[in-house]
Amino acid sequence: MLAQSQFEFQPDFQPAVEDALRFFKAGLGTNLHSVYVYGSVARHEAVSGQSNLDIVVVTHRPFEDNRTTLLNTIQWRFQRGFPHVKGLNVKLALAKEVASLESIFSWGFLLRQCSECIYGEDLGECFGDYEPSWEIAKFWNDDVAEWVKAYRLKVAKATTAAEQSHAQVMIAKKLLRASYSVVMHKHKRWIDSPVACGDAFLLSHPEKQLEIERLGILLSGRVIPKRSVVGLIDGFGQWLVKEYQRTEFKIG
Incomplete structure (x- = not known):
């Protein structure tokens, strides 16, 4: 299932989420599979000046050739454009690694239980509901x-x-x-x-x-x-x- 084109977070953090999504869509193009927000922003509990923006970026293929440049650039953008965001934490993953049985307690749990998909096919739906264990x-x-x-x-x-x-x-x-x-x-x-x-x-x-x-x-x-x-x-x-x-x- 594709993520909704419209998503809503707290007013202080909504522009930061939108900017991050625009950046990764432009920087990764067709290689971008899906994007997720987790942590306090996803829970709508973020505090301006104290909370990080935590994002998972899933790609179809590795992009080692421009990975460092891409991540350094977005960190620089956030420091200048969103000083009230304490930090930007980006986790990277490949779609084939996420949607695998070996990832059931790692990526599967994170995306299904703790994240909100803001772009692309929601890989959290590959996994069933988790029971606390x-x-x-x-x-x-x-x-x-x-x-x-x-x-x-x-x-x-x-x-x-x-x-x-x-x-x-x-x-x-x-x-x-x-x-x-x-x-x-x-x-x-x-x-x-x-x-x-x-x-x-x-x-x-x-x-x-x-x-x-x-x-x-x-x-x-x-x-x-x-x-x-x-x-x-x-x-x-x-x-x-x-x-x-x-x-x-x-x-x-």
Whole structure:
């Protein structure tokens, strides 16, 4: 099924989505298969000055010869034309890779469950409705230990408030979503908003109220002392890694 020619997002982000679509249609021509928006913009929860625009671009064929130029150009356009958009995150994929059985937990889940097709044939329709399960939670959060290690270092090495704020927001999003993944198989419902993930997690782990509140502070972008951020990552982050491993052992 072809995506609707008209799509509507929040007023602050609608022009940015339209410009990105025009750019990829012009830059890729007949090689462009479809375009999708995911993340806070797709959920209509984006905040001006704080939220990224997350896009999936699917092509018929690889375009390695002009890939770097194309992506650098659109990043430059966004920095100049849409300064209220925190960043532009573009994922690239080939149509034949997306519409395959091997992609059921990766591209299939992302496009079917988390994205809105704004152009072309909606490959999300190749997949059936997903039931919340440990298998999906595990696939998308199996790297939580690596995130804890990497973002602990990023916070510690940040030399500007902007760098630290960005690192705080990124690790807060990951930990809040990963926390819900531990209990998602019990709740049997999809949640993507980091704040909502934390709230749902607390229904099963009310003893972690303080940690979730502190992750909410990191998520706001407010810079706080590094030792406090590192302490939260070391404490709650490592607890979450162990809880994740324990749940995997129980469920298998």
